[in-house]
Every structure is written in structure tokens, then in C-alpha cells.
Amino acid sequence: MTPAVAGRGRGSTLGLLAAVIVAAWGCACWAEWSGVAHELHHHALYRDARPLWVSALLFLGAWQVMTAAMMLPSSLPLARLFVIASRNAPQRRVAIALFLIAYFVVWTAFAAIAFAGDMTLHRIVDAWPWLDARPQIIAAAALAAAGIYQFTPFKDACLRGCRHPAAYMLRHYRRGALGGWRLGFGHGLSCLGCCWALMLVMFGVGVAHLGWMGVLALIMLVEKTASFGARLVVPVGIAAAALALVALAWPGAVPGL
Secondary structure: OOHHHHHHHHHHHHHHHHHHHHHHHHHHHHHHHHOHHHHOOHHHHHHOOOOHHHHHHHHHHHHHHHHHHHHHHHHHHHHHHHHHHOOOOOOHHHHHHHHHHHHHHHHHHHHHHHHHHHHHHHHHHHHOHHHHOOOHHHHHHHHHHHHHHOOOHHHHHHHHHHHOHHHHHHHHOOOOHHHHHHHHHHHHHHHHHHHHHHHHHHHHOOOOOHHHHHHHHHHHHHHHHOOOHHHHHHHHHHHHHHHHHHHHHOOOOOOOO
16 A cells, blocks of 8 residues: 555545544534433433333434544544554454444443433432432532542543553554454543543433533543643542532532533
């Protein structure tokens, strides 16, 4: 493969990923402005008369859009390196496709577990009138968990892997389709380790909330890709903990909760 052809292939792959990200944000904006987002609110999915498995499929479908919009931008540096490294590898296109599929599989599995937990929590709230009358406790707990997790060594370890994609590639890159799957799956786990607590906040705000999507996506992008990302971790943890206290003391004061 000539350098010119390799460059065009690399550009087309990264251009396609950029288009997917833009389209995902376009879908999120449309859902917010059209009112469809309200149908994807976890309360609506729980209360609706449709079967639970249908609600789960609707939620997981919407989660793919959220993953593309919020998580994929911060994975572009590693994706770019993988595309470059794979330019002369066997099954190049299959490897790139499996890299992306594995990444989304990790986040979809997390979403399925979180959805099941959220539905269980709804049942607990229905059976506990005291908690049903104080929904701010659950939202505050999600914010507090996200804030506390910012200070954990596991968060820091996962962020180091995401901040240094070249080093991650040197350790984990293997040629071929299976190598692409393994790299995407491992990167997805690192990404999940960085961001799962922040993504749980989305359940506190109803899952489909455009404003919180934008704020959290920007935080995760800066934490994982910017040269000053490490300096953002502590302020975000403090801010999340402070918002948890505000949500408890003044229910309704935090937008979206």
C-alpha cells in the first residue's frame, strides 16, 4: 500500500468516526427538542405499559447514541494510532471494525447492568414510601459516588492508560482481526474504569438530558486527552460532592435532578 493510499484510508476512517460523533450529537439534540428524550427518561421507561424487555431495548439503543456522542471523542487518539499501525496488517478493515465493536460492547454491557439496577431501584422506591417522597436522595447519591470516585487510585490508573495512547498501543497492539477486538475491548475497559461513575450521573438526571450530556462529555474529554486533564480530576470531584449536598439541602436546585 502506497503512503498516499494509506493516508486516504486513514483519513476516511477517522472522517467516518467524526461523522458518527456529529450525527450522534445531532440525534441527541433532536431528541431533546422534539420531546422524544422524555420517552427515554428512566421513569418513563419504568412506568410505561410496554414490556420491560422493550424498554430495555429502547434504552440500549439510545445508549449507543450516548456512547458515540460522549465517549467516542475521547477515544479518537487511540483509534487514530490503531488505524495507522494497521495500515499494512492483514484483515485491516475487519480489525478496525472489531476494535470499535468491542469498545461499544463494553459500554453496552455496563448500560445493561446499570439499567437492571435502575429498574430494581425503582421497585425499591415504590415499596418504600419514605424514599419515594425524597427522590433527591438517589440523585445526590449518584453525584456523591461520582465525586468520591474521582479521588480513587483506580480512577487514576485508568486515566493514565487513556492519556497515553501511544504507550497503550506499544503494550497491547497485535496484528489481525483478533488483535483489533482485544485492543478495543481492553481500551473499553480502561475507558469504563475512568468514566463509569460520571456516566451513572446520567441516571440521576433521567438518562436523556442534553445539558448534562454536554457537561459530562466535556469533562471526560478533557480529563482523558488534554495536557492539563490531570488537574481537572480533583475540582470535578469536589464539584460533584458539592452538588450532591445542594441536591439534598435544596431539592430541585440542581438543574435536571
